[in-house]
Amino acid sequence: EDLIEEEQCVFTLTQAGYIKRTPVSEYAAQSKGGMGKKGITTREEDAVADLFTASTHDHILFFTDTGKVYRKKGYQIPVSGKTAKGTNIVNILQVEQGERVQAMIHYREAGGEEEMYLFMVTRNGTVKRLPVQALRNLRSSGIRALRMDEGDRLVSVRETDGTKKILIATHGGMAVCFDENDVRPMGREAVGVRGIKLREGDHVVGAARAAAGKTVLSITEKGFGKRTPVEEYRVTNRGVGGIKNYMVTEKTGGIVGVKVVDGTEDLLLVTQAGILIRTHVDAIKQCGRATQGVIVMRFKEEGDRVISMALADREEAAQTATPEEDPV
Template identity: 35%
Template sequence: LHVRKLRDEDFCKSHYVVFATQRGVIKKTCLTEYSRPRTNGVNAININDDDRVISVALTNGTDEIIMANRNGRAIRFSESAVRTMGRNATGVRGMMLDDGDDEVVGMVCVNDRDRETVLVVSEQGYGKRSVVDDYRITNRGGKGVRTLNITDKTGRVVAIKSVTEDQDLMIINKSGITLRLRVADVRQAGRATQGVRLIDLKKRNDVISSVCQVPTDDEEEVETVDGTELPEAPEATDTNREEDAADNNGGETPETDNP
């Protein structure tokens, strides 16, 4: 996190550090807890042995949070639904996972719905942007709604990001090849679609490893893979217009320091 006002008491009192873990736990701590950093660091979260932190964000107390799992579902809830805890607390349940090897792949904190869109990327190189309001606000702790129509062609979800059209995307696959493209070139589509192909991985027998957003450099050309232009992606088609009936059955969970 880039925090330039750590010595500003008013700023620290009005901002928070939000953690999301692989097992669906979410935790919010006031920034004042970190206002006196130590050279060897401080404990930030009490995490279980079978869990790990996958995302951290700086918030202003009024943001909206979206968490996504690898099975193609996402949940949106208000930051106010997560009470403030101390550094040594574990957190509370943010999202209920499916059975098996399901896990949370990312968290985004939205504070400007007019500019930001939600980007989802799958392991086989498919992705799409959706407006924030496609994800209705619910209670934390539920299973959420469908965010990507997962097929054998798309693979499972590997990343969720909050992006604006003045940014670029950096997509890195497991073999180390990097693709840079403009966010504005990624078409918007409904949240239940499979999206469009961002990078062709079929011939490489590869999968996406990491996705990040960076400021756009207008003078720099967008990079291509192997020096060739990527083929124009087909229009996304909405294959799941119906709402998921079981999206928010999780309801509220007890406000304790353990999920």
């Protein structure tokens, strides 16, 4: 492992189960409002399900819809070009027939693991805090990380240290922020507890660790986005209905995901058609919670939509296109 060069890569997983890693340097930054460029080649019936940036020396945890977890090192994921389809995940993980990877997380193994937790959030608003040491001895066939109710699925996993504030956001534009210690550490077989009370038809799209002085970056299906100071999200008890995070309208579409940022990062967005754009986070306007935000990405194909977002280290823009004035 010491002979393998450490580098930051974009890890991409499709809904059909194809995964690949591509060096971050292959994606040049663009100005806000650009149209992006081809980031992956998918079949017509396939679409990108998840992506993030991580090191080749990081551990990659794969959580499936059955509540099991598998682990690989970043360099064990085959490297592919920017437009390549990738490798079917069944060639990398010993998943059972019908089992599907629903979430990925990366972490660096270090000292003091007994103080590290994985905070899991499901689509139906259930949360669970699992000590990382519970996953220390992973079999190649995977082990169970949580037990979910029928019809539920995992949507977000975050690494915490027992001192974090957790922010959960929904597709309909609601959010709740609470102390992670409101959720006691549980064993691998536990179901979890309620994290947010959902309105009818709504579902959780993501979770983040809230930190003072940072902003909550929200992105919608139709390419809108904004940053809102974390301080605008008051800390409450878990299990409540929350407060408005975004003014969701037909023009903006529902929320795709949220990230807590400090403005020094780059944002990577990927659409259903496989188009990927990279833009500076600090170019996205700061707005209040109940606003529509600004246009972050325009689409080449009618009917296309944003389906995933990730953060990467800052890179100077290679293109200086000046988009039209964005509506607020």
